[in-house]
Amino acid sequence: MNGKMDRRGFFATFVKMAGVAVIAPTVLNTVFGSEAHAQKKRGAAPEAAPAAKSGGMPFVDPNDSVAKAVKYVEDHKKAPEAKGNHCVTCGFYGKKDATSGTCTIFAGKLVKADGWCASWNKKA
Numbered sequence: 001m002n003g004k005m006d007r008r009g010f011f012a013t014f015v016k017m018a019g020v021a022v023i024a025p026t027v028l029n030t031v032f033g034s035e036a037h038a039q040k041k042r043g044a045a046p047e048a049a050p051a052a053k054s055g056g057m058p059f060v061d062p063n064d065s066v067a068k069a070v071k072y073v074e075d076h077k078k079a080p081e082a083k084g085n086h087c088v089t090c091g092f093y094g095k096k097d098a099t100s101g102t103c104t105i106f107a108g109k110l111v112k113a114d115g116w117c118a119s120w121n122k123k124a
């Protein structure tokens with residue numbers, strides 16, 4: 001070998017490296033287990049989500065980027081531009097219980113019934 005890698009050698013090395021990159025995390029996770037699995041084995045509660053949860057679905061964190069972009073607040077009275085409008089009267093709102101519901105804008109999360117954001121749209 002002259003020290004230079006030919007195309008075939010380069011390709012063989014690339015395939016080996018790609019295989020290691022794909023397989024290594026799986027093997028390591030299987031051997032050592034994930035942190036959540038380790039916590040479960042120890043009987044410790046898994047790390048709580050940053051926002052409080054209601055019935056398994058987390059509430060929107062007013063500080064997350066989408067919430068900030070639409071100026072979401074948990075209490076419409078703290079947003080003068082809400083002009084008394086709030087999530088319950090919004091067309092994007094889906095009531096879950098007396099104090100919370102889903103919102104089309106925040107898929108997989110709950111908003112406060114008294115919340116509001118700049119995307120408020122009068123319920124038909």
Ligand code: SF4
Pocket residue numbers: 072086087088090091092093102103104105106111115116117118119120121
């Ligand atoms: S779109 Fe409507 S329901 Fe969703 S956060 Fe804004 S005001 Fe509330």
